[in-house]
Amino acid sequence: MIEFQPVKVATGSADEEGRLVFHEGKLIAVLVRLDDANHGPALGQWSLEAGFNGVDSTKPPLFANLAAAERWIGRQIAEFISV
Amino acid sequence: MSQSIIGKLEALHPLPEEDKKLLHAVVGRGKTLKAGDDIVREGDHTDVVHVIIEGHGFRYKTLPDGKRQIIGYLVPGDFCDLYGFLFDRMDHGMAARTQCRIAQLTEEHVLMLTSRPALARALWWSELVNGSILREWLVNMGRRTPSARVAHILCELLVRLQVVGQATADSFKLELSQNELGDTVGLTTVSVNRALQRLRGAGLISQSGREITIPDVAALKAFADFDPGYLHFRQDREERP
Numbered sequence: 001m002i003e004f005q006p007v008k009v010a011t012g013s014a015d016e017e018g019r020l021v022f023h024e025g026k027l028i029a030v031l032v033r034l035d036d037a038n039h040g041p042a043l044g045q046w047s048l049e050a051g052f053n054g055v056d057s058t059k060p061p062l063f064a065n066l067a068a069a070e071r072w073i074g075r076q077i078a079e080f081i082s083v
Numbered sequence: 084m085s086q087s088i089i090g091k092l093e094a095l096h097p098l099p100e101e102d103k104k105l106l107h108a109v110v111g112r113g114k115t116l117k118a119g120d121d122i123v124r125e126g127d128h129t130d131v132v133h134v135i136i137e138g139h140g141f142r143y144k145t146l147p148d149g150k151r152q153i154i155g156y157l158v159p160g161d162f163c164d165l166y167g168f169l170f171d172r173m174d175h176g177m178a179a180r181t182q183c184r185i186a187q188l189t190e191e192h193v194l195m196l197t198s199r200p201a202l203a204r205a206l207w208w209s210e211l212v213n214g215s216i217l218r219e220w221l222v223n224m225g226r227r228t229p230s231a232r233v234a235h236i237l238c239e240l241l242v243r244l245q246v247v248g249q250a251t252a253d254s255f256k257l258e259l260s261q262n263e264l265g266d267t268v269g270l271t272t273v274s275v276n277r278a279l280q281r282l283r284g285a286g287l288i289s290q291s292g293r294e295i296t297i298p299d300v301a302a303l304k305a306f307a308d309f310d311p312g313y314l315h316f317r318q319d320r321e322e323r324p
Contacts, residue, residue, distance in 0.1 A: 012284075013277050038276055047273045059150050059271060 002028075002070050009049065013038070018049070019066065023077060029055045031069055034062070054080025085110040087247045088134055088186070091160025094246040094316045095208035102202045109196065110134065113186040116179040122163055125176035131187040133163040138183030139258040143266070144175045153267040155216065156240065160247045162209055166193070181258050212315050219313045224269045227308065230278040232268040234307035237288065237295060242311050254296040282306075 002023050007030075009018035014036035021029035030050040034042050045062040046069050048055075055076045063069035085107040092098060092106075113136045116122065122140055123129045135157050142155035142163075154175060157163055163177045168190050179185075188196075197203040216239070223235050240257070244250035259267070265275045282288045287303045289296045297303050304310075311319050 011277060013280055015273075015277075034273065036276075036280070038280055039273070042273070047271070058269065059265075062273075 002073060004031075004066060004070075011049070015039075015047070019046075021055075021069075021073060023073070028052050028077070029069075029073055031063070031066070051076070053077075085136070085186075087136060087159035089160075090247045092202070092205040092209060094318070095212065096201060096205035096317070098201050098205060102199050105195065105199065106202070109188060109192045110136065110186040113184045116183045116185055118179055118181050120179045120183075122157075122177040122179060122183070122185060123167070123173050125174075126172045128170070128172055129164060129167050131189055132165055132167060132193055133177070134186040134188065135159050135161045135163065136184040136186050138185075139180045140178055140183055141180055141263070141267075142175050142177050151266050152269070153263060154220070155213070156243075156267075158240075158243050158247060159249060162206070165206060165210055180263070208315065212313075215313045215315065220267075229268070229270050229274050230281045231307050232270070233264060233275060233278040234282055234287065234303055235309050236264065236267060237282075237297070238300075238304050238307050238309035238311075239314070241295075241297065241300070242314060242316070246316060253298065253300055254294060256293045257290075257295045258293065 002021060004019040004021055007018045007020050008016050009030065009032050011032060015032045015034050017033040017035060019031045020027055021031060028051065029048060031046045032049045034045050034047055037043065042062055045064060046066065047062055048057070048060040048069070051057070055073050061072065063072065088110055089098065089103050089106055122133050125145060137159055140157035140163070141153045142157065143151050143153050145151050157177060164173065167173060197206060223232050227235060241250050241255055244255045249255065261272045261275045261279070265272045268275070270278070279288070279290070283290060286298060287306055289298065312323070
């Protein structure tokens with residue numbers, strides 16, 4: 001069960017609109033929408049700013065919408081092998 | 084043609100006139116590579132040593148999932164794979180970032196060069212500095228904040244390009260995309276973008292297209308914690324107490 005909670009994120013840029021992402025009631029990721037004009041073609045997409053317990057990547061994809069982010073996060077959780 | 088190579092080596096160790104003539108003869112005109120071409124592919128064997136006469140490139144390693152880590156920049160005058168003919172397979176790849184002119188030296192050429200004491204020492208220096216740069220990059224990636232990491236890379240490029248006459252006292256042309264900068268310092272393109280924005284916002288750099296201008300070089304160096312000592316250029320060695 002993945003839930004989103006709106007949040008403002010201090011990124012030092014116009015990218016403020018964020019979502020806390022909860023999985024089974026626990027914070028698993030922080031997403032931010034790229035609203036700063038500097039992002040060029042990536043404008044409007046969602047970026048993974050932080051992820052926990054397997055929802056991490058050194059090069060995460062950008063997400064066109066929250067549904068796409070939810071699918072990717074769901075996959076990360078499913079594929080996570082706890083070491 | 085050999086000017087950048089002589090410039091780079093002389094920045095590390097003085098060369099007598101005959102050594103420069105020999106280098107010039109050995110380097111020749113070189114061959115041209117297009118932007119994006121591999122100089123040597125990861126895993127390939129090479130019989131020749133590649134030296135950048137003109138243009139920019141980088142060293143990289145590719146992960147099984149396709150991610151890439153850039154592990155070094157190649158600028159004019161740089162030896163890409165000195166003694167690399169000893170390896171059965173290259174442990175990393177080297178690619179042309181822009182159109183490049185590349186000299187190809189055989190093992191015999193390298194033996195000719197290293198039989199001359201000043202050239203041998205210059206080449207030892209250049210290999211030592213390659214290792215030193217890699218150590219500095221490791222520290223940069225592991226221990227600096229995103230904006231300081233990017234700033235450090237910009238300071239290094241400024242100094243390395245100045246040595247071969249490709250940068251002014253405070254500006255140079257950045258031949259790297261934000262994605263490539265990210266692959267260099269282990270950050271996403273989004274983080275690199277914000278880091279550059281912070282540097283611009285603080286007045287530490289200004290950008291116009293590919294041109295990077297550094298209004299106060301000392302301020303950027305201080306912010307990045309940049310000490311050019313690891314590049315071991317003679318000018319810097321001689322200025323130190």
